[in-house]
Amino acid sequence: MATRTAYESGLDKFNRPGKGVNVIFNLIFILLALICVVPMLVVLSISLSSEESIRQTGYHMFPTALSGEAYGYIAQQGTMILRALGVSLFVTIVGTVLGILLTTSMGYVISRPNYKLKGLLTWIVFIPMIFNGGLVSSYYINANLLGLKDSVWALILPLAVSSFNVIICKTFFKSTIPDGLIESAEMDGAGQLRIFFSIILPISLPVIATIGLFLCFAYWNDWFQSMLYINNQDLYSLQALLNNLMSNVDALAKNAANMGVSYAMLVATMPKESARMAVAIVIVLPVAFAYPFFQRYFISGLTIGAVKG
């Protein structure tokens, strides 16, 4: 492997500082990168500490007594966390698919230059970026009028479309799909629905990936909708469960009866502190492994979005 950098080989001396400054810059970035990553490692370390050591000496950067009891407890007592995982997965998958369909279809329609209602629909997309009804009236409409209180759809529907994503789609369709392609399909007698689903969508994978990732992370990381609309603990997502555990550590002991022990005994013996950090790790682990591979789609979306919208 070549250890000479582009700078050393003389190819890339423009806009580059001297070696000393380069070392200082690298040190600064190493420090910043550690500040961004180490806190999650601390949470991992707490989740792997034994409850006994936490009780005696508190949290530590490195576990003083390594133990998998928190994860064992989670796996063993199952139902509550498995159900929350199920809710999170369902909401993320269904929400992402629904969101992609709603977003791309609208983006496509308002990107068609000859469409008669283009002006009207473009305003329908734009106005909410400027003005919104605010939390209070949104809450009452979703909870009372649409009957979303304590429904899994309260976690899915309100987040499905964002005008920002629709604009990204519209910009993509406008700039990358040649008009000739659609015109020739029209000449062959294909209807607009068919053109959209069998011609446009298959060649729009980059923008679908970008929108899909935005939606995926938004659904997986959402806790606000749960806080507003969900009281039934069976409908808690992982985020809602962690939110609940942060304010009430004993909530994990709720299904004591399922395990055949008394509530008091379970509260006394369960690994409370490490278990809630373990739930945080269950939430973060898939994200932490996924984002380095997908961040380029994120970045392309953010750059389009920042410039246009």
Add this chain to the structure above:
Amino acid sequence: MSTKAKGRRLRTQWRKQDAELTLLALPTTIWYILFCFLPMFGIIIAFKNFKISGGFLSNVVNSPWSGFKNFEFLFKSNDAWIIIRNTLGYNIIFIILHIVIPVALALMIGMLHNRRAGKVYQTMMFLPYFLSWVVVSAVGWAFLSFDKGIVNQMLVNMGSEPINWYMEPKYWPYFLIFMNVWKGLGYGMVVYLATITGIDRTYYEAAVIDGASIWQQTRFITLPLMKLVIVMMFILAVGRIFYTDFGLFFQVPRDANSLFNVTTTIDVLVYKQLKTATVGMASAAAFVQSVLGCITILTANWIVRRLDPDSAMI
């Protein structure tokens, strides 16, 4: 004659396509009506003496008008001054830091000799952006918890008294500013870095041949070419000055009552009052936020359009 026939033929052809495109846009249009436009009309409850029980629509129509009573309550309370100060104060600090720090770091990372190292740093600094505020709140708790937190253990090891962080308002402005910058660092750099990598290398070649130092290259090439993006990000951020990140101000301080004065912004107040069913003040505060937000966003957009028409929203 032929143009007339052609026109009719075109119009009928459009009609079929228009119908199909309308059908394609219908689900999303319904979504917009239900989740965006209905709440816009629901905003009139700020001017009503709204009762929660029963059906929503009949309540909105039947509940008596109260004029500006709700607003009087809001602005006569001590909370009004606190939330306005917090919302604007924090946002002004965030806007400045979210430009100065990411621009400086993007300039620096663009100068690193080893591109691959730069990519690794950028990826690592992107991690907090992908964490939810609930997780960040758990991370904060690991450090700041009174009896078990890492910070207090360090203090004790150094011979100082432990501090009950969640009871001490004076530290929280710094914590909140730090958390906000920490979480937004990777995201903030993306746009600026894209601009820097898009700069034509021949500018630098010419400058180096003329004997320009690295600082002169930054000062006279990179920064001037970034100016437009920086100004636009600034204006767009100013446009959202009446909106705050609810998760930061509610989850990270863990809704601690003793921190009320330094952590309550418009969004937090509206949420708390909504949960305690004091609809009057909450709807008045939400109304003020929506209207002022609308004005600032439109103004910001108007300025952007004058600077660079392609980047304007409308």
